[in-house]
Each structure stands twice: as structure tokens, then as C-alpha cells.
Amino acid sequence: MEYFEAPAEYHPGGRPAVFLAGGITGCPDWQATAARMFGDDEVAVLNPRRSSATSPIPVADQIAWEYRHLHRAAVVLFWFPRSVDSVQPIALYELGMHAGRGTPIAVGVDRNYLRRRDVEIQLSLARPELTIHHTLSDSVGAARALLVQGDAGGAAG
Structure with missing residues (x-):
């Protein structure tokens, strides 16, 4: 596994990337747990959560990094923690955008x-073929399966 944390840049061409999309503010650091779950996989993990709060970057730069890397990822893993x-709200927006794309x-x-049923109902309408998982482990497994299947053979954009 290669690991890229904002603001480090990932450039497609090597290992396929999985973007860890979901809550950051007011949420546990689920991204660190998810990244560890990819272990020895041949994947680049793109994490928008910066581990160092001592070197903040401007909000516009953070949003731009997330936008670029969401589009560079072969698979986007969304996790909505308790x-x-x-x-x-930003993760919900990103989910809607990428579900629609x-x-x-x-x-x-x-x-x-808090909004579990909203996510489930919206996705059942927009992407009825998707299985919505209720554990982080199962969600990582689903992302891993997408990468292995080749459904995500390269960067999305």
C-alpha cells in the first residue's frame, strides 16, 4: 500500500487509488483504521484527513485537494460513522455527485x-445495484473487491 495524506499529491499511473471519503469534522479518525485495513494491498490510499493539525492549509486548498483526488481515484470508499x-454535509454532497457520475x-x-435512512433511500433510487454496508470492515472489503474485479481499472478522471 502507498499512502497519500492531504496535501501530498497522488498522480495516476502506478497503483490504483482508493479515496477515503466521509466525515472528518466531529468524527472519529476512521480513515486511519481503514488505511491499515488495506495493509499489503497493491493500492494507493488517498486520505483527506491530515494527521498534523499544526500545519493547517487554507480551506480552499483542502477542498481543491479533495476534488482532484476524488476524481483521480479508481474507487471511492464512503464511510458515514456514528x-x-x-x-x-460535504461527504453527502460528494456521495451524491459520485453516485450520479x-x-x-x-x-x-x-x-x-444520524442520516442513515436518507443515504439508504437515495442510493436505492440512484444506484439500486449497490450494497450498503454497516461496518467499516465490510466497506473496505467492498472497495477492495471493486479494485480486484477490475471495475476500477484506472483513475476515474
Whole structure:
């Protein structure tokens, strides 16, 4: 596994990439757990959550990094963790955009996520073929399967 954390740049051409999309603010660091789950896989993991809060980058730069890397990824893994006060509106927007584009996506929603039913209903309409997972482990497994199947043979854009 190769690991790219914002603001490090990933350029398509080597290993296919999986983008870890989902909550950052007000959420546990599920991205670190997901990245470890990819272990020895031949994949580049793109993580928008910066581990160093001591070197913040401007909001516009962070959003631009996420946009570029969402489009460079072969697969986008969405995880909506349980959160007491965050519905993760940007992640919901990104899910809608990539579900509509036909991007290879793996989607997981914690059973206690505040807007779980919204995600399930919207995806059942937009992408009825998708299975929505309820554990991070199953969601990572689904992303891994997309990469292995070759459905995500390169960068999405």
C-alpha cells in the first residue's frame, strides 16, 4: 500500500487509488483504521484527513485537494460513522455527485449515523445495484473487491 495524506499529491499511473471519503469534522479518525485495513494491498490510499493539525492549509486548498483526488481515484470508499452532532454535509454532497457520475463506489453507513435512512433511500433510487454496508470492515472489503474485479481499472478522471 502507498499512502497519500492531504496535501501530498497522488498522480495516476502506478497503483490504483482508493479515496477515503466521509466525515472528518466531529468524527472519529476512521480513515486511519481503514488505511491499515488495506495493509499489503497493491493500492494507493488517498486520505483527506491530515494527521498534523499544526500545519493547517487554507480551506480552499483542502477542498481543491479533495476534488482532484476524488476524481483521480479508481474507487471511492464512503464511510458515514456514528456521530452525535455531525451529518457530514460535504461527504453527502460528494456521495451524491459520485453516485450520479457512475463512479465505482463502496458505501458504508454506521447503523447509528444520524442520516442513515436518507443515504439508504437515495442510493436505492440512484444506484439500486449497490450494497450498503454497516461496518467499516465490510466497506473496505467492498472497495477492495471493486479494485480486484477490475471495475476500477484506472483513475476515474
